Amino acid sequence: MARIVVMVAALFALVFPAIATAQDAPDEPPVRVEVVHDAGGWSATFHFPSDAQGWAFPRSNRARRQDSGWRELSWTVETDGVSLQRIDETDVLLADDGTVPRKVTVRFVPFADDLMADYDPALRFTDGTLALFTGHFAVMPWLRASQEMAEEGPETEMAFRDAAGPLLYKGQRHQTVTTVDDATYVVFGDPQPVSTGHLTAIIDPQTPAWLRRELLDFLPQxxxxxxxxxxERAGSGKPMVLSSWAGPTPNLYSQGGSVLPGLLSVRLEGEGLVAEDASALQGVRWFIAHEGAHFWLGQTVEYETDADAWIMEGGANLLAFRLIEQVDPEYDAGAQLANIWQTCFAMSVGNPLAGASERRDYDANYACGTVLGMIAEGAAQTNGGRDFFDFVAALVAANRKDAGGDGTVSVDDWLGQLVAESGDEELAAQLKHFVYRGTDDPQRDLCAMIARVGRSGPGCAMVGD
Incomplete structure (x- = not known):
């Protein structure tokens, strides 16, 4: 039977553009949005602090399967004289004439499906639990004349209420939740969280039994x-994991999700995950380990610019492989790492790694970041370290804010740690050239670099040959 494989593992919190808000203009009152679930269904009532020709939703990415704006599929404007329109790739609340009323009510059906490069608007669980993403209610003024969103606008304050009972927010139950955090989920319903010393998890009760066992075992590990x-990761409280099951959809094997500050969402779907097999098991483990790594590489410390994304994505890749090897001694990442090296070779000919995000060669950040991580791992081992964890631990410790650092890891920080481990200034210079200037022969140059730390990479001649 044909099987469609869908992998969505994105660190959107790091790549989604920042929204200029009233945080830059503290005297401007906020937009207030009241999101309510009651016997009549779901509604969002917007209270606007000023007149505007329209109000735009900065997060208007398309629905992946439907390839259209998702709000038009699930939102209905109740307020007379106002309509929801999609202008180019932006959803906008527009008045039929003049300015938008100061109060606008929308009825909606939570949209629990994938978006392109953004978080699912809703995560639906089979026991009735539902999590809503806060950021999709944030708005900015719309300029009708130029047909574009204003560069600055008021902050959006969101208030959530469920007539059926309390809400779960950042691991705690509340009767109502009011927040300006536009990068998290609010949970409606009566879930039964699983709590360990390091996390709180909500796992859909209809998740296939083998997957549920694996999640309950592997997540805490x-x-x-x-x-x-x-x-310890930066931030207060234990991280939360929200794992939903979208059912045994025929011809599908899908494991996806994303990481937010203090929260990991997982969305599992497809008949390909109903029965346990080795490929599915390792896929699930790798996905969880990669995304979990971002609580350290991505949140405890961040990267400085998009040109440095390889530090976080490649780092999370290699940490995931090493973690699974620690949990399962029979696991062998060799074939996957060999493919990663070949991907890096292919994508690096004449292309500096620092330009990957701008070129939208996102796979280069993952692949070449992993390759450079293996070079750093070799350096750490020459200095008495066990593996890549030791290199990353030193990097995080030196730069985390709660220990006096600036909270970011730049390429210079990374290279400085490489020199501290290897004592090899020339190696750092070669690697910096690869990142910023590129090479016409990445296989030759990367193989030479890893040989300097006494190791060989897939596709390279063994040291001493």
Missing amino acids: TFAIYADRLG
């Missing part, structure tokens, strides 16, 4: 190992 090897 993942966060415990990361905390033990990398230090």
Whole structure:
């Protein structure tokens, strides 16, 4: 039977453009949005602080399967004289004439499906639990004359209420939730969280039994190992995991999700995940380990610019492989790492790694970041370290804000740690050239670099040959 494989593992919180809000203009009152679930269904009432020709939703990415704006599929404007329109790639609340009323009510059906390069608007669980993403209610003024969104606008304050009972927000139950955090989920319903020393998880009760067992076993191990090897993650409270099951959709094997500050969402779907097999097991483990790594590489420390994304994505890749090897001694990442090296070779000919995001060669950040991570791992091992965890632990410790650092890891920080481990200034210079200037022969140059730390990479001649 044909099987469609869908992998969505994105660190949107790091790549989604920042929205200029009233945080830059503290005297401007906020937009207030009241999101309510009651016997009549779901509604969002917007209270606008000023007149505007329209109000735009900065997060208007298309629905992946439908290839259209998702709000037009699930939102209905109740307020007379106002309509929801899609202008180019932006959803906008527009008045039929003049300015938008100060109060606008929308009825909606939570949209629990994938978006392109953004978080699912809703995560639906089979026991009736539902999580809503806060950021999709944030708005900015719309300029009708130029047909574009204003560069600055008021902050959006969101208030959530469920007539059926309390809400779960950042691991705690509340009767109502009011927040300006536009990068998290609010949970409606009566879920039964699983709590360990390192995390709180809500796992859909209809998740296939083998997957549920794996999640309950592997998630705590993942966060415990990361905390033990990398230090405690920054931020208050335990991280939350929301894992939903979208059912045994025919001809589909899909494991996706994303990471937010203090929260990991997982969306599992497809008949390809109903029965346990080795490929599905390792896929699920790798996905969780990669995304879990971002609580350290991505949140405890961040990258400086898009040109440095390889530090986080490649770093999370290699940490995931090493973590699974620690949990399962029979696991062998060799074939996957060999493919990663070949991908890096192919994508690097004449292309500096620092330009990958701008070129939209996102796979280069993952692949070449992993390759450079293996070079750093070799350097750490020459200095008495066990593996890549030791390199990352030192990097995080030196730069985390709660220990006096600036909270970011730049390429210079990364290279400085490489020199501290290897004592090899020339190696750092070669690697910096690869990142910023590129090479016409990446296989030759990367193989030479890893040989300097006494190792060989897939596709390279063994050291001493």
